[in-house]
Amino acid sequence: MTVKRSAGSTGAGRFDALDLAARGEVLAGEIDISRRPRVVDRLAPNTTSAPIAWQIAGARDALGRPMLAVSVEGDLPQECQRCLQPFDAPISQRSELLLARNDAELERLDAEEAEVLLAAAPLDAMTLVEDEILLWLPFAPRHPEGQCPAEVAATSGSEGVQAVQATSSPFARLAALRKGTDRNT
Ligand SMILES: [Zn+2]
Known part of the structure:
Protein backbone atom coordinates (compact mmCIF):
# COMPACT_ATOMS: atom_id res chain seq x y z
CA MET A 1 0.00 0.00 0.00
CA THR A 2 1.38 3.41 -0.96
CA VAL A 3 1.04 6.30 1.45
CA LYS A 4 1.39 9.75 -0.05
CA ARG A 5 2.37 12.41 2.45
CA SER A 6 0.88 15.78 1.67
CA ALA A 7 3.30 18.66 1.48
CA GLY A 8 3.03 20.96 4.49
CA SER A 9 0.14 21.05 6.92
CA THR A 10 -2.32 22.85 4.66
CA GLY A 11 -3.50 19.68 3.00
CA ALA A 12 -3.34 17.54 -0.10
CA GLY A 13 -5.64 19.61 -2.30
CA ARG A 14 -7.82 17.97 -4.93
CA PHE A 15 -7.46 14.36 -5.95
CA ASP A 16 -9.15 11.82 -8.20
CA ALA A 17 -11.06 9.60 -5.76
CA LEU A 18 -11.87 6.89 -8.30
CA ASP A 19 -8.20 6.69 -9.27
CA LEU A 20 -7.17 6.48 -5.60
CA ALA A 21 -9.67 3.65 -5.05
CA ALA A 22 -8.52 1.79 -8.19
CA ARG A 23 -4.87 1.98 -7.07
CA GLY A 24 -5.64 1.27 -3.41
CA GLU A 25 -3.53 4.26 -2.43
CA VAL A 26 -3.63 6.31 0.75
CA LEU A 27 -3.36 10.07 1.26
CA ALA A 28 -2.33 11.16 4.73
CA GLY A 29 -1.21 14.24 6.60
CA GLU A 30 -1.90 16.61 9.44
CA ILE A 31 -4.16 19.65 9.43
CA ASP A 32 -4.39 22.50 11.91
CA ILE A 33 -8.16 22.83 12.03
CA SER A 34 -7.97 26.03 14.10
CA ARG A 35 -7.16 27.66 10.74
CA ARG A 36 -10.16 26.20 8.93
CA PRO A 37 -13.14 28.62 8.84
CA ARG A 38 -15.77 25.86 8.65
CA VAL A 39 -14.59 24.24 11.88
CA VAL A 40 -13.08 27.03 13.99
CA ASP A 41 -16.47 28.29 15.25
CA ARG A 42 -17.07 24.87 16.79
CA LEU A 43 -13.81 24.88 18.79
CA ALA A 44 -13.13 26.40 22.21
CA PRO A 45 -12.64 30.19 21.95
CA ASN A 46 -9.01 31.39 21.64
CA THR A 47 -7.81 28.06 20.28
CA THR A 48 -4.43 28.80 18.66
CA SER A 49 -3.62 25.35 17.31
CA ALA A 50 -5.49 22.08 16.89
CA PRO A 51 -3.49 19.56 14.84
CA ILE A 52 -5.51 16.58 13.62
CA ALA A 53 -3.99 13.60 11.81
CA TRP A 54 -6.02 12.48 8.81
CA GLN A 55 -5.98 9.67 6.28
CA ILE A 56 -7.96 9.04 3.11
CA ALA A 57 -7.62 5.46 1.88
CA GLY A 58 -8.84 4.34 -1.52
CA ALA A 59 -10.24 0.82 -1.60
CA ARG A 60 -12.97 -1.46 -2.93
CA ASP A 61 -15.86 -2.80 -0.89
CA ALA A 62 -16.90 -6.46 -0.68
CA LEU A 63 -18.78 -6.07 -3.99
CA GLY A 64 -15.75 -4.55 -5.71
CA ARG A 65 -17.20 -1.05 -5.78
CA PRO A 66 -14.80 1.92 -5.37
CA MET A 67 -14.84 3.54 -1.93
CA LEU A 68 -12.90 5.83 0.37
CA ALA A 69 -12.17 5.31 4.06
CA VAL A 70 -11.71 8.72 5.71
CA SER A 71 -10.25 8.77 9.21
CA VAL A 72 -9.28 11.56 11.60
CA GLU A 73 -7.50 11.36 14.93
CA GLY A 74 -6.34 13.86 17.55
CA ASP A 75 -7.59 16.19 20.25
CA LEU A 76 -10.26 18.78 19.56
CA PRO A 77 -10.26 21.81 21.89
CA GLN A 78 -13.88 22.11 23.02
CA GLU A 79 -15.73 24.40 25.43
CA CYS A 80 -17.76 22.48 27.99
CA GLN A 81 -21.36 23.72 27.80
CA ARG A 82 -21.87 22.95 31.49
CA CYS A 83 -18.92 24.81 33.09
CA LEU A 84 -17.74 26.86 30.06
CA GLN A 85 -14.16 25.69 30.59
CA PRO A 86 -12.03 24.48 27.67
CA PHE A 87 -11.06 20.82 27.46
CA ASP A 88 -9.54 18.48 24.89
CA ALA A 89 -11.97 15.99 23.41
CA PRO A 90 -10.18 13.04 21.80
CA ILE A 91 -11.51 12.30 18.31
CA SER A 92 -10.98 8.99 16.56
CA GLN A 93 -13.41 8.77 13.71
CA ARG A 94 -13.55 6.67 10.54
CA SER A 95 -16.15 6.68 7.77
CA GLU A 96 -16.51 4.60 4.65
CA LEU A 97 -17.88 6.40 1.63
CA LEU A 98 -19.00 4.63 -1.52
CA LEU A 99 -18.01 6.48 -4.71
CA ALA A 100 -20.52 7.29 -7.45
CA ARG A 101 -19.21 7.96 -10.96
CA ASN A 102 -22.15 10.14 -11.98
CA ASP A 103 -25.49 11.56 -10.81
CA ALA A 104 -27.47 8.50 -11.92
CA GLU A 105 -25.20 6.21 -9.93
CA LEU A 106 -25.34 8.58 -6.96
CA GLU A 107 -29.13 8.43 -6.98
CA ARG A 108 -29.18 4.64 -7.27
CA LEU A 109 -26.57 4.03 -4.55
CA ASP A 110 -28.05 6.68 -2.28
CA ALA A 111 -31.30 4.74 -2.13
CA GLU A 112 -29.62 1.60 -0.77
CA GLU A 113 -26.38 2.71 0.89
CA ALA A 114 -25.76 4.90 3.93
CA GLU A 115 -23.00 7.15 2.64
CA VAL A 116 -22.32 7.87 -1.00
CA LEU A 117 -20.06 10.50 -2.49
CA LEU A 118 -20.22 11.88 -6.03
CA ALA A 119 -16.70 11.48 -7.42
CA ALA A 120 -17.28 12.61 -11.02
CA ALA A 121 -14.94 15.57 -10.45
CA PRO A 122 -11.77 15.69 -8.32
CA LEU A 123 -12.54 15.91 -4.59
CA ASP A 124 -10.98 18.29 -2.09
CA ALA A 125 -9.18 16.25 0.57
CA MET A 126 -9.52 18.90 3.27
CA THR A 127 -13.28 19.24 2.71
CA LEU A 128 -13.64 15.49 3.31
CA VAL A 129 -11.54 15.75 6.47
CA GLU A 130 -13.55 18.75 7.71
CA ASP A 131 -16.82 16.93 6.99
CA GLU A 132 -15.61 14.02 9.07
CA GLY A 160 -24.80 23.71 40.56
CA VAL A 161 -23.45 26.28 38.18
CA GLN A 162 -25.77 28.19 35.90
CA ALA A 163 -23.30 30.06 33.76
CA VAL A 164 -24.73 32.61 31.33
CA GLN A 165 -22.69 34.55 28.83
CA ALA A 166 -24.26 37.99 29.22
CA THR A 167 -22.04 39.67 26.64
CA SER A 168 -23.25 37.45 23.83
CA SER A 169 -26.97 37.86 24.52
CA PRO A 170 -29.03 39.28 21.63
CA PHE A 171 -30.10 42.18 23.84
CA ALA A 172 -26.50 43.19 24.57
CA ARG A 173 -25.74 43.09 20.85
CA LEU A 174 -28.86 45.11 20.05
CA ALA A 175 -27.91 47.73 22.66
CA ALA A 176 -24.43 48.01 21.17
CA LEU A 177 -25.97 48.37 17.72
CA ARG A 178 -28.34 51.15 18.89
CA LYS A 179 -25.44 53.04 20.51
CA GLY A 180 -23.63 53.00 17.17
CA THR A 181 -26.70 54.32 15.31
CA ASP A 182 -27.22 57.15 17.80
CA ARG A 183 -23.68 58.31 17.29
CA ASN A 184 -24.17 58.53 13.53
CA THR A 185 -27.38 60.61 13.62
ZN1 LIG B 1 -17.32 21.05 32.27
Whole structure:
Protein backbone atom coordinates (compact mmCIF):
# COMPACT_ATOMS: atom_id res chain seq x y z
CA MET A 1 0.00 0.00 0.00
CA THR A 2 1.38 3.41 -0.96
CA VAL A 3 1.04 6.30 1.45
CA LYS A 4 1.39 9.75 -0.05
CA ARG A 5 2.37 12.41 2.45
CA SER A 6 0.88 15.78 1.67
CA ALA A 7 3.30 18.66 1.48
CA GLY A 8 3.03 20.96 4.49
CA SER A 9 0.14 21.05 6.92
CA THR A 10 -2.32 22.85 4.66
CA GLY A 11 -3.50 19.68 3.00
CA ALA A 12 -3.34 17.54 -0.10
CA GLY A 13 -5.64 19.61 -2.30
CA ARG A 14 -7.82 17.97 -4.93
CA PHE A 15 -7.46 14.36 -5.95
CA ASP A 16 -9.15 11.82 -8.20
CA ALA A 17 -11.06 9.60 -5.76
CA LEU A 18 -11.87 6.89 -8.30
CA ASP A 19 -8.20 6.69 -9.27
CA LEU A 20 -7.17 6.48 -5.60
CA ALA A 21 -9.67 3.65 -5.05
CA ALA A 22 -8.52 1.79 -8.19
CA ARG A 23 -4.87 1.98 -7.07
CA GLY A 24 -5.64 1.27 -3.41
CA GLU A 25 -3.53 4.26 -2.43
CA VAL A 26 -3.63 6.31 0.75
CA LEU A 27 -3.36 10.07 1.26
CA ALA A 28 -2.33 11.16 4.73
CA GLY A 29 -1.21 14.24 6.60
CA GLU A 30 -1.90 16.61 9.44
CA ILE A 31 -4.16 19.65 9.43
CA ASP A 32 -4.39 22.50 11.91
CA ILE A 33 -8.16 22.83 12.03
CA SER A 34 -7.97 26.03 14.10
CA ARG A 35 -7.16 27.66 10.74
CA ARG A 36 -10.16 26.20 8.93
CA PRO A 37 -13.14 28.62 8.84
CA ARG A 38 -15.77 25.86 8.65
CA VAL A 39 -14.59 24.24 11.88
CA VAL A 40 -13.08 27.03 13.99
CA ASP A 41 -16.47 28.29 15.25
CA ARG A 42 -17.07 24.87 16.79
CA LEU A 43 -13.81 24.88 18.79
CA ALA A 44 -13.13 26.40 22.21
CA PRO A 45 -12.64 30.19 21.95
CA ASN A 46 -9.01 31.39 21.64
CA THR A 47 -7.81 28.06 20.28
CA THR A 48 -4.43 28.80 18.66
CA SER A 49 -3.62 25.35 17.31
CA ALA A 50 -5.49 22.08 16.89
CA PRO A 51 -3.49 19.56 14.84
CA ILE A 52 -5.51 16.58 13.62
CA ALA A 53 -3.99 13.60 11.81
CA TRP A 54 -6.02 12.48 8.81
CA GLN A 55 -5.98 9.67 6.28
CA ILE A 56 -7.96 9.04 3.11
CA ALA A 57 -7.62 5.46 1.88
CA GLY A 58 -8.84 4.34 -1.52
CA ALA A 59 -10.24 0.82 -1.60
CA ARG A 60 -12.97 -1.46 -2.93
CA ASP A 61 -15.86 -2.80 -0.89
CA ALA A 62 -16.90 -6.46 -0.68
CA LEU A 63 -18.78 -6.07 -3.99
CA GLY A 64 -15.75 -4.55 -5.71
CA ARG A 65 -17.20 -1.05 -5.78
CA PRO A 66 -14.80 1.92 -5.37
CA MET A 67 -14.84 3.54 -1.93
CA LEU A 68 -12.90 5.83 0.37
CA ALA A 69 -12.17 5.31 4.06
CA VAL A 70 -11.71 8.72 5.71
CA SER A 71 -10.25 8.77 9.21
CA VAL A 72 -9.28 11.56 11.60
CA GLU A 73 -7.50 11.36 14.93
CA GLY A 74 -6.34 13.86 17.55
CA ASP A 75 -7.59 16.19 20.25
CA LEU A 76 -10.26 18.78 19.56
CA PRO A 77 -10.26 21.81 21.89
CA GLN A 78 -13.88 22.11 23.02
CA GLU A 79 -15.73 24.40 25.43
CA CYS A 80 -17.76 22.48 27.99
CA GLN A 81 -21.36 23.72 27.80
CA ARG A 82 -21.87 22.95 31.49
CA CYS A 83 -18.92 24.81 33.09
CA LEU A 84 -17.74 26.86 30.06
CA GLN A 85 -14.16 25.69 30.59
CA PRO A 86 -12.03 24.48 27.67
CA PHE A 87 -11.06 20.82 27.46
CA ASP A 88 -9.54 18.48 24.89
CA ALA A 89 -11.97 15.99 23.41
CA PRO A 90 -10.18 13.04 21.80
CA ILE A 91 -11.51 12.30 18.31
CA SER A 92 -10.98 8.99 16.56
CA GLN A 93 -13.41 8.77 13.71
CA ARG A 94 -13.55 6.67 10.54
CA SER A 95 -16.15 6.68 7.77
CA GLU A 96 -16.51 4.60 4.65
CA LEU A 97 -17.88 6.40 1.63
CA LEU A 98 -19.00 4.63 -1.52
CA LEU A 99 -18.01 6.48 -4.71
CA ALA A 100 -20.52 7.29 -7.45
CA ARG A 101 -19.21 7.96 -10.96
CA ASN A 102 -22.15 10.14 -11.98
CA ASP A 103 -25.49 11.56 -10.81
CA ALA A 104 -27.47 8.50 -11.92
CA GLU A 105 -25.20 6.21 -9.93
CA LEU A 106 -25.34 8.58 -6.96
CA GLU A 107 -29.13 8.43 -6.98
CA ARG A 108 -29.18 4.64 -7.27
CA LEU A 109 -26.57 4.03 -4.55
CA ASP A 110 -28.05 6.68 -2.28
CA ALA A 111 -31.30 4.74 -2.13
CA GLU A 112 -29.62 1.60 -0.77
CA GLU A 113 -26.38 2.71 0.89
CA ALA A 114 -25.76 4.90 3.93
CA GLU A 115 -23.00 7.15 2.64
CA VAL A 116 -22.32 7.87 -1.00
CA LEU A 117 -20.06 10.50 -2.49
CA LEU A 118 -20.22 11.88 -6.03
CA ALA A 119 -16.70 11.48 -7.42
CA ALA A 120 -17.28 12.61 -11.02
CA ALA A 121 -14.94 15.57 -10.45
CA PRO A 122 -11.77 15.69 -8.32
CA LEU A 123 -12.54 15.91 -4.59
CA ASP A 124 -10.98 18.29 -2.09
CA ALA A 125 -9.18 16.25 0.57
CA MET A 126 -9.52 18.90 3.27
CA THR A 127 -13.28 19.24 2.71
CA LEU A 128 -13.64 15.49 3.31
CA VAL A 129 -11.54 15.75 6.47
CA GLU A 130 -13.55 18.75 7.71
CA ASP A 131 -16.82 16.93 6.99
CA GLU A 132 -15.61 14.02 9.07
CA ILE A 133 -14.73 16.32 12.00
CA LEU A 134 -18.03 18.25 11.72
CA LEU A 135 -19.94 14.95 11.74
CA TRP A 136 -18.24 13.94 14.95
CA LEU A 137 -18.47 17.28 16.79
CA PRO A 138 -21.13 17.18 19.50
CA PHE A 139 -23.81 19.88 19.38
CA ALA A 140 -23.28 20.63 23.07
CA PRO A 141 -19.80 19.42 24.11
CA ARG A 142 -19.31 18.51 27.76
CA HIS A 143 -16.53 17.24 29.97
CA PRO A 144 -16.51 13.44 30.23
CA GLU A 145 -18.62 12.05 33.08
CA GLY A 146 -17.07 12.88 36.46
CA GLN A 147 -14.51 15.39 35.10
CA CYS A 148 -16.61 18.57 34.93
CA PRO A 149 -15.93 21.05 37.77
CA ALA A 150 -19.59 22.17 37.63
CA GLU A 151 -20.78 18.59 37.97
CA VAL A 152 -18.47 17.99 40.95
CA ALA A 153 -19.81 21.18 42.59
CA ALA A 154 -23.39 20.08 41.97
CA THR A 155 -22.93 16.61 43.45
CA SER A 156 -21.12 18.01 46.52
CA GLY A 157 -24.30 19.79 47.63
CA SER A 158 -24.35 23.21 45.98
CA GLU A 159 -27.06 24.27 43.55
CA GLY A 160 -24.80 23.71 40.56
CA VAL A 161 -23.45 26.28 38.18
CA GLN A 162 -25.77 28.19 35.90
CA ALA A 163 -23.30 30.06 33.76
CA VAL A 164 -24.73 32.61 31.33
CA GLN A 165 -22.69 34.55 28.83
CA ALA A 166 -24.26 37.99 29.22
CA THR A 167 -22.04 39.67 26.64
CA SER A 168 -23.25 37.45 23.83
CA SER A 169 -26.97 37.86 24.52
CA PRO A 170 -29.03 39.28 21.63
CA PHE A 171 -30.10 42.18 23.84
CA ALA A 172 -26.50 43.19 24.57
CA ARG A 173 -25.74 43.09 20.85
CA LEU A 174 -28.86 45.11 20.05
CA ALA A 175 -27.91 47.73 22.66
CA ALA A 176 -24.43 48.01 21.17
CA LEU A 177 -25.97 48.37 17.72
CA ARG A 178 -28.34 51.15 18.89
CA LYS A 179 -25.44 53.04 20.51
CA GLY A 180 -23.63 53.00 17.17
CA THR A 181 -26.70 54.32 15.31
CA ASP A 182 -27.22 57.15 17.80
CA ARG A 183 -23.68 58.31 17.29
CA ASN A 184 -24.17 58.53 13.53
CA THR A 185 -27.38 60.61 13.62
ZN1 LIG B 1 -17.32 21.05 32.27
